[in-house]
Amino acid sequence: MKKEKQIIKSLLDGTDITINGSNPWDPQIHNEHFYSRVLREGSLGLGESYMDGWWDCEKLDQFFHKVLVADLDKKIRKNWGLLFKIGWNLLLNPGRESKAFEIGQKHYDIGNDLYRAMLDKRLTYTCGYWNPLAGRAQNLDEAQEAKLDLVCKKISLKSGQRILDIGSGWGSFIGYAAEKYGVSAVGITVSKEQKKLADTLYKNFLVETRLQDYRDINEKFDHVVSLGMFEHVGYKNYRTYMETVHEMLKDDGMFLLHTIGGNKSVRGIDPWIGKYIFPNSMLPSIKQISKSIEELFVMEDWHNFGADYDTTLMA
Secondary structure (H helix, E strand, O other), rough: OHHHHHHHHOOOOOOOOOOOOOOOOOOOOOOOOOOHHHHHHHHHHHHHHHHHEEEEEHHHHHHHHHHHHOHHHHHOOOOOHHHHHHHHHHHHHHOOHHHHHHHHOHHHHOOHHHHHOOOOOOOOOOOOOHHHOOOOOOHHHHHHHHHHHHHHHHOOOOOOOOOEEEEOOOOOOOOHHEEOOOOOOEEEOOOHHHHHHHHOOOOOOOOOEOOOOOOOOOOOEEEEEEEEOOOOOHHHHHHHHHHHHHHHHEEEEEEEEEOOOEEOOOOOHHHHHHHOOOOOOOOHHHHHHHHOOOOOOOOOOOOOOHHHHHHHHHH
């Protein structure tokens, strides 16, 4: 145990993180097997040992910020188990159509009680908008409505238009757009539980939630939006996704894509996130997105408010 503990401590040198330290971002270790587990299993071991109560931390967001900024993966020798998983991921293409509904079954169909407890009143499962220039949101409900309204304004939404939301979840955007802007809307999801609740929440508006994959739509819309779904598409399918959206849009239509992104191109996801947060996912880079839209779309606006995700997650 002492050897593994010393290795972990040496990895944390220069990160401002101290094992069992007094700062709110310092991890408090309750099980000495923590060190060997993290070295053996990487991020999956780190996350699962937290779930098992082996360690805790007062300010988890600050802890992970310091870990990520330090690029600890570059200090660790090659992990062949992780490389195997990445290679397997490339081979399988987890975003392919035959696996499209797996994320719904494994993640969203576990029931709506969890999501009602953790999300805003509209069940918006993406980053809120806390920009003080837009009138600083005071809570999660206000931040999410500010984001939904920002989307409506960016596509110049007008009453009477018909819109599509790819990955509409519990219908937060289509419900908001119908209620506030007088449009009709179609939302698609791969979760039976999401559709069931969305149908109940917005039964009095001109909206429809379908259990459908984006590749199976053959209709035209004034505008198309996708908020927090592109992370599930997979780099092998980015071009197909964009071509499909292009076919759905009327000639003067606008497409708004809201996604978590990365500043480098990857072809896989962190093992813990892949197992517990977003199965079959990966984060796109600017390069991957721009390549996928070439000769299809004209880029009108690029807006990054990724820092707001920390505020959203903590709320």
